[in-house]
Amino acid sequence: MTDLTHWRRPLRQTPFHPRTAALNRLNLWGPWGGYTTALAFDDVAMEHTAIRNAASVYDLCPMVKYRIRGVQAAEYLNRLTLRNAGNLPVGSVHYTAWTDDAGKLLDDGTLFRHGPEDFLICCQERHLPWLLDSAAGFDVAITEVTEDIAALSLQGPCSASVLRAAGFAIDGLKPFRMANFRFAGGTLTISRTGFTGDLGYELWTSPDLALPLWDHLFEVGAPWGIRAIGTEALDLARIEAGFIIANMDFVPASQAVREDRARSPFEMGLDWMIDWQKGHFTGRRALLAEREAGSKWALVGLDIEGNTPATGALIYTGKGREAGFVTAACWSPATKRNLALAQVGRRYLTGPLQVEVYALRELQYARLMLAAEVVPRPFFAPDRRRATPPGDF
Amino acid sequence: MSYDALIIGAGHNGLVAACYLARAGMKVCVVEKNDWIGGAAVSRELFPGFTYSNCSYVSSLFRPEIMRDLELPRHGLQILPYEGGAVLTRNGGYLAMFRDHDANRREFARHSPRDAEAYDRYSRDILRFCRFIRPMLMRTPPDPSRFRPRDLSELAFLGRQIGALSEGQIAAMVRFWTMSIADFLDEYFENPVIKAYLAVSAIIGTALGPMSPGSAYVLLHHYMGDVDGNVGAWGFARGGMGAITQALSKSLAAAGGEIRAGQGVDQVLVEGGRAVGVVLANGDEIRARRVISNMDVKRTFLGHVAEKDLPGDFVKRVRAFKTRGSSGKLNIALDAAPVFPALPEGSPMLKGDLHFTDSMERMERAYDDWKDGQFSRDPFQDAMIPTMIDPTMTPPGKHFMSCFVQYAPPKIAGRDWTDADRDAFRDTCLNQIEAYAPGFKNKVLHVEVRTPRELEAEVGLTEGNIFQGELTFDQLLFNRPVPGYADYRSPIRDLWICGSSTHPGGGVMGAPGRNAAAEILRDAKLGTRGMRDAYPVL
Ligand SMILES: Cc1cc2nc3c(=O)[nH]c(=O)nc-3n(C[C@H](O)[C@H](O)[C@H](O)COP(=O)(O)OP(=O)(O)OC[C@H]3O[C@@H](n4cnc5c(N)ncnc54)[C@H](O)[C@@H]3O)c2cc1C
Numbered sequence: 009m010t011d012l013t014h015w016r017r018p019l020r021q022t023p024f025h026p027r028t029a030a031l032n033r034l035n036l037w038g039p040w041g042g043y044t045t046a047l048a049f050d051d052v053a054m055e056h057t058a059i060r061n062a063a064s065v066y067d068l069c070p071m072v073k074y075r076i077r078g079v080q081a082a083e084y085l086n087r088l089t090l091r092n093a094g095n096l097p098v099g100s101v102h103y104t105a106w107t108d109d110a111g112k113l114l115d116d117g118t119l120f121r122h123g124p125e126d127f128l129i130c131c132q133e134r135h136l137p138w139l140l141d142s143a144a145g146f147d148v149a150i151t152e153v154t155e156d157i158a159a160l161s162l163q164g165p166c167s168a169s170v171l172r173a174a175g176f177a178i179d180g181l182k183p184f185r186m187a188n189f190r191f192a193g194g195t196l197t198i199s200r201t202g203f204t205g206d207l208g209y210e211l212w213t214s215p216d217l218a219l220p221l222w223d224h225l226f227e228v229g230a231p232w233g234i235r236a237i238g239t240e241a242l243d244l245a246r247i248e249a250g251f252i253i254a255n256m257d258f259v260p261a262s263q264a265v266r267e268d269r270a271r272s273p274f275e276m277g278l279d280w281m282i283d284w285q286k287g288h289f290t291g292r293r294a295l296l297a298e299r300e301a302g303s304k305w306a307l308v309g310l311d312i313e314g315n316t317p318a319t320g321a322l323i324y325t326g327k328g329r330e331a332g333f334v335t336a337a338c339w340s341p342a343t344k345r346n347l348a349l350a351q352v353g354r355r356y357l358t359g360p361l362q363v364e365v366y367a368l369r370e371l372q373y374a375r376l377m378l379a380a381e382v383v384p385r386p387f388f389a390p391d392r393r394r395a396t397p398p399g400d401f
Numbered sequence: 402m403s404y405d406a407l408i409i410g411a412g413h414n415g416l417v418a419a420c421y422l423a424r425a426g427m428k429v430c431v432v433e434k435n436d437w438i439g440g441a442a443v444s445r446e447l448f449p450g451f452t453y454s455n456c457s458y459v460s461s462l463f464r465p466e467i468m469r470d471l472e473l474p475r476h477g478l479q480i481l482p483y484e485g486g487a488v489l490t491r492n493g494g495y496l497a498m499f500r501d502h503d504a505n506r507r508e509f510a511r512h513s514p515r516d517a518e519a520y521d522r523y524s525r526d527i528l529r530f531c532r533f534i535r536p537m538l539m540r541t542p543p544d545p546s547r548f549r550p551r552d553l554s555e556l557a558f559l560g561r562q563i564g565a566l567s568e569g570q571i572a573a574m575v576r577f578w579t580m581s582i583a584d585f586l587d588e589y590f591e592n593p594v595i596k597a598y599l600a601v602s603a604i605i606g607t608a609l610g611p612m613s614p615g616s617a618y619v620l621l622h623h624y625m626g627d628v629d630g631n632v633g634a635w636g637f638a639r640g641g642m643g644a645i646t647q648a649l650s651k652s653l654a655a656a657g658g659e660i661r662a663g664q665g666v667d668q669v670l671v672e673g674g675r676a677v678g679v680v681l682a683n684g685d686e687i688r689a690r691r692v693i694s695n696m697d698v699k700r701t702f703l704g705h706v707a708e709k710d711l712p713g714d715f716v717k718r719v720r721a722f723k724t725r726g727s728s729g730k731l732n733i734a735l736d737a738a739p740v741f742p743a744l745p746e747g748s749p750m751l752k753g754d755l756h757f758t759d760s761m762e763r764m765e766r767a768y769d770d771w772k773d774g775q776f777s778r779d780p781f782q783d784a785m786i787p788t789m790i791d792p793t794m795t796p797p798g799k800h801f802m803s804c805f806v807q808y809a810p811p812k813i814a815g816r817d818w819t820d821a822d823r824d825a826f827r828d829t830c831l832n833q834i835e836a837y838a839p840g841f842k843n844k845v846l847h848v849e850v851r852t853p854r855e856l857e858a859e860v861g862l863t864e865g866n867i868f869q870g871e872l873t874f875d876q877l878l879f880n881r882p883v884p885g886y887a888d889y890r891s892p893i894r895d896l897w898i899c900g901s902s903t904h905p906g907g908g909v910m911g912a913p914g915r916n917a918a919a920e921i922l923r924d925a926k927l928g929t930r931g932m933r934d935a936y937p938v939l
Contacts, residue, residue, distance in 0.1 A: 014507045018501040018503050020503075039503075110569075134506075136518035137519040266532075
């Protein structure tokens with residue numbers, strides 16, 4: 009229950025705030041889902057390096073979380089989401105997405121199966137009415153639990169070493185598996201998941217254990233250069249990994265004021281999730297039709313000439329016809345490429361593309377037309393992310 | 402002496418039209434029956450040191466395109482966005498509103514976690530409707546029964562607007578225009594207090610209850626404005642709503658126009674089927690090339706034009722135009738800020754709109770009284786204290802409180818309001834506030850009470866209808882005010898109408914006056930260069 013004076017602090021602090029605030033030398037904060045979150049702590053390049061070289065810690069608390077429980081929880085999720093939740097073993101996680109009846113994306117997220125009848129959805133946007141309405145006829149209970157869980161993302165090649173040193177036996181944990189551990193008189197769930205495309209884990213516990221967990225990790229992680237990272241460094245890593253985010257790379261259908269902004273799983277490269285065999289699910293009929301008729305848009309990875317990030321750029325065909333737009337872009341330190349995620353009209357994908365970039369050159373923008381090549385995602389996918397047992401760096 | 406344009410009434414629409422015409426080079430005169438100008442956008446000092454917004458009290462609809470065209474900021478107009486607002490509930494609690502998205506979500510979540518997350522979809526849908534309606538505000542509606550080139554091109558414009566929508570959206574839109582706000586809100590929300598808060602805009606100034614079909618559109622009418630691009634937001638005019646008409650009068654003076662206050666029109670002069678001027682109540686005659694009435698359509702044609710000069714059909718339609726009054730208002734001078742014990746100290750709620758009706762059922766019951774020809778025993782009030790933000794309206798530490806009240810019928814059980822009725826109405830409203838703010842009545846220094854009787858007598862609003870005619874779908878677009886005359890013209894050549902009775906309707910919006918001026922300028926072959934088109938939404 010929210011107290012009556014919540015409005016005095018419209019941006020809440022997460023349970024980790026005492027630690028993130030102490031470390032935030034730049035005092036750089038941004039709003040995320042009603043929380044104050046660190047954009048950067050001291051140096052974005054060093055923070056990104058921690059993700060790719062050592063061990064990084066990112067405060068995940070603002071991710072929206074829903075608990076789904078009940079004898080028909082799996083059935084319900086099969087109806088709600090694109091993938092087959094019934095096939096998800098207990099102790100496993102999968103990346104999934106869900107659409108409205110028109111087959112347009114509402115959100116993507118991770119689905120955790122804690123028990124045969126106990127799931128957790130973790131996503132970017134809020135969907136309680138949709139989840140509740142979709143539950144008509146199913147014996148399930150749905151609760152919004154965002155504030156009941158404190159979550160950290162521990163990512164980087166040394167993340168497994170840090171966890172071992174912390175006393176958690178995670179050697180057998182494969183990607184997309186999770187395990188529970190006793191910690192400080194409570195429970196810590198560790199899942200081998202993340203948003204960086206690297207070796208990494210996400211740690212889930214109750215808010216009262218947030219600070220002990222943070223302190224423990226930073227104490228034992230010191231030899232590996234454990235480092236708090238902000239959203240800017242994470243954003244670089246997630247672009248390198250080719251991951252998308254609601255309201256950054258696509259507009260959720262439930263929020264799209266312009267009807268033509270909504271996108272289907274085909275159009276966002278998520279059609280591989282669809283289990284056509286599992287029976288009916290929300291959006292199935294529309295998606296079947298789209299599979300037959302074809303889609304208008306495609307989400308693609310771009311490798312762009314030069315080294316100027318193409319943030320917000322419009323995309324043109326070789327002949328100068330507008331073909332799409334960039335949704336995320338960066339110069340990628342890990343791949344030494346100028347990368348972008350972009351929505352491009354499908355019919356323009358066969359020919360050459362160029363992006364229109366306004367490059368800031370000492371207060372003055374220079375307009376550049378840069379050649380762009382469609383390349384496969386992820387842009388960065390080191391073997392260490394999958395190795396089990398994980399490497400001992 | 403003769404004018405190019407004579408405007409009857411210095412309401413904001415009359416002044417907007419006058420400004421555009423004067424700026425296009427016409428010789429313009431505005432005659433106003435009251436000793437002051439502004440119509441329902443007026444600020445008067447009725448108690449020493451206290452300026453009221455006597456009728457309208459908040460601004461959102463007034464088109465920024467017009468403010469810019471007429472350089473109103475240069476002439477002193479400032480619109481102040483406000484924060485906050487709350488519904489006080491009978492159980493001693495409240496639901497507050499915040500400008501901050503997350504604070505608002507948490508506040509909703511205190512009442513219903515589900516509704517907290519339903520608000521985004523709700524605002525998306527309202528925004529969609531706004532995007533559709535907005536471009537039509539600053540255009541003359543087409544006459545679908547005629548085939549003049551302009552009607553055809555405007556019909557084509559309407560067609561393109563509709564063509565851009567999916568089938569689902571067209572269905573949603575048609576439902577929305579015709580359904581009740583209660584049914585509409587039920588599709589999104591479950592909590593009665595949240596629904597009561599959101600339903601307010603659907604009943605303001607409206608002779609409908611929240612459960613009456615057609616009330617949903619009225620909500621949209623109140624949402625399609627903005628304050629500096631913040632769609633649906635409302636603000637105060639610094640110095641009171643009269644500041645808008647004061648700025649307009651300065652803009653008019655700068656363009657060489659003239660205003661004569663205290664000179665009511667008795668009759669429009671018609672010679673040879675053309676309007677050629679007016680006869681004032683004092684018997685003086687003013688001649689003009691054209692006459693433009695800012696009075697509502699009933700007052701204009703039933704009160705100030707000889708019936709013999711009008712086609713019978715037209716008169717019948719004008720008589721049938723619905724102008725049922727439904728609202729009253731209290732303007733209160735306060736010795737000190739009221740204290741609402743339910744609200745946390747230092748909260749922004751007092752800076753916004755305060756309501757004491759915590760369910761749509763209570764609103765509907767308040768409407769039941771109106772149907773019975775009584776003012777509501779448990780009225781809905783939209784109470785605001787502009788002086789929480791605007792330091793110019795009262796001495797420091799004192800406050801002006803504006804209470805807009807639903808429902809008050811044009812007549813009490815079929816007979817005219819008496820002073821005793823008015824006083825009883827006042828006491829009902831004050832007692833309701835006192836119940837939530839003990840000690841409130843002791844702080845009251847002066848009250849101006851306005852029932853439909855006062856609104857009609859002073860502003861000339863027939864039956865006290867604040868919008869110069871109800872905003873129901875049968876009286877909108879090409880049917881406003883009557884079919885065949887939505888182009889600001891009348892059956893009498895050179896007699897035009899420009900008030901809120903015309904498209905797109907009431908509220909301090911300025912669009913009717915602007916659109917009328919556009920038609921007049923086109924008719925006079927002067928062109929509309931000084932007018933910009935509607936800004937897009939988002
Ligand atoms: C109590 C109340 C509260 C309101 N609250 C709001 C609000 O908060 N926000 C909002 O946007 N809208 C509000 N409205 C609605 C809005 O104020 C009106 O729709 C709008 O001001 C009408 O403007 P108008 O120029 O069309 O006509 P009017 O303001 O009605 O102007 C008509 C003018 O003609 C004059 N006149 C009448 N007869 C004669 C005659 N014979 N000779 C010469 N002159 C004559 C009148 O005196 C008046 O000045 C409210 C209205 C009322 C009454």
